[in-house]
Amino acid sequence: MEALQKFLSGRIWLRDFTPFPQEEIENAIDAGFIAVQKGITEDLKCARCLEQSTEKIVSYNCAKCEAECFYCRHCIRMGRVSSCTDLITWKDPLSLTPHSHSFTWNGELTNLQQLASDELSESLRKNRSHLVYAVCGAGKTELLFPPLHKALSEGKRICIAAPRTDVVLELSPRLKAVFPDTTIHTLYGGSALEEGFAQLVLATTHQLYRFSQAFDLVVVDEADAFPYSYDPALARAVIKSLKADSPIIYVSATPSRKLLKAIPNQSKIFRRFHGHALPVPEYRSLWNYRKSFNANKIPEKLAGWVKLRLEKNEPFMLFFPTIEMIRQAEPLFKWIDNGIEAVHSKDEDRKEKVMKLRNGEIRGVLTSTILERGVTIENIQVGVVGADEEVFSASALIQMAGRAGRSSAFPNGEVIFFHNGISRQMDKARDLIISYNREGRR
Structure with a gap:
């Protein structure tokens, strides 16, 4: 029963698909420990998302109830929720008592990071939401520690949620190293079941469909990223x-105007932790590059750029x-070079x-926007092929450019926007990076 309580506390789960025997579920329902609700409410709302x-x-x-049924298409990848399915949750969620947690980070915050960290702590003390608006490489994660x-x-109980699995996987080992004695669960599509009751949960934002009144604090990392910024259901899930009345911390290098307007308590950092400027993208024409690839040829300028990276033994990302x-x-x-690999969402x-x-x-990767953050x-x-394409928004281009120069040992990475004509989004991204560098010098 204790393991079931730890699993369901704060969670909302399909009754027929828990990792526990159905007999144990039924006994807990009969004893009044578990609440049951229909997956689709009478007013045709999905109770999960x-x-x-x-x-x-x-x-x-529906073959199960042998009648017309309703189901939710929006969250169906997490298991079908329909009018005749039950969702269950533990009635009285576990409460955590204050106790010390090991904190093993030995780094030092810059003055700007420390100021932002202090401002964030003050917002949390007053139980109010906060936005950390900081450029790529400013050390946003460290100031959260x-x-x-x-x-x-x-x-x-805390959740750090990010829109993409790759970001969650990047954060997980870092947080586990900083808080080695804290029970931390990492949740994403296909992740393994972890035992115990996690006081710190790292999850993709989609996983929050499966939680209800679980957390005292949620950190939304990369708050501007797809799909979170495009799907209102994910904001509702958070x-x-x-x-009730718990705060949200939003973290972003490129927050939307809506978010900037909605969250009055903000910390801004326009300088990287190592003090060097953000690499400013260089424009380089690559006329008719699609035609070249269709003819099984790499455009000459692009091939030359890659060969130079290989000669200099510099790893590269080509978006x-x-x-x-x-x-x-x-x-x-x-x-x-056979050491070049492809990386994308279907890989x-x-x-x-x-x-x-x-x-x-x-040696390098050919990749999609999956690795922009x-x-x-x-x-x-960093090189971006077809930087003028509609799929590349200014914020995406800024994020891709932000992969370069992040290390204090190598702060001046190269960023090339290969294009078939300069777009407004390219100019917007470049102008914003220049403005961040200008603000960072003040």
Whole structure:
């Protein structure tokens, strides 16, 4: 019963798909420990993700109840929620008592990081939400460490949520090293079940559909990133996962105007932790590059840039606008060097490939926007093929450029926007980076 309580506390879960025997579930329901609710409410709202649009809550002929039923298309990848399915949660969530937590980070914050960390701590003391607006490489994660340690020691349950699995996987080992005695769970699509009751949860924002009134604090990392910034249901999931009147910390290098306006308590850092300026992208024309790839040729300028990186033994990321183009280009680049790999959202081995790039086992990667955030590789050089394509917003271009120059040992990485005509988003990204550098010098 204790293991069941720890699993369900703060969670909302499909009754028929828990990792526990159904007999144990039934006994807990009969004893009054577990609350049961229908997956689709009478007013046709999904009780898990709170979606209620007629496009997402649709009817079908259900074999289980042998009648017309409704189900939620929006969160179906996490298991079908329908009118005749039950969702369960533990009635009285576990409460944590304040106790000390090991804190093993020995780094030092810069003056700007320390100021932001102190401002954040003050907001949490007053139980108010806060925005950390800081450029790529400013050390946003590190400045969170002291406020998080204080919150954990006060017995608060915390979730750090990020829109993408790759960001969660990058954060997980760092947080586990800083808080070695804290029970930490890492949740994403396909993640293994972890035992115990986690006081600190790292999760993709989609995983928050499965939580309700669970956390005293939620940190939304990369708050501007797709899909969080485009899907209102994910913002609702964050709020649903919080206990009443609990604060949210938003962390972003490129926050939207809406977020800047909505959160009055803000900390701004426009200088990287090592004090060097952000690399300013260089424009380099690559006329008719699609035609070249269709003819099984790498454009000459692009091939020259990659060969120079290889000669200098510099790892590189080369971003492409589509997975189709990555697949088209991969065999061509392997003719240059077999140590070049492709990494994208449909690549099951992307985690291992990124680790190999970090360890110097591969020379460079052809990638999609999947690696625009949360990945730090020392001395990485960055190229964007088709930077003028619509898929590349200014914020995405800033994030991709932000992969370069992050290390204090190699603070001046190169960023090239290869284009078939300069777009407004390219100019916006470049102008913003220049403005950040100007603000950072003040």
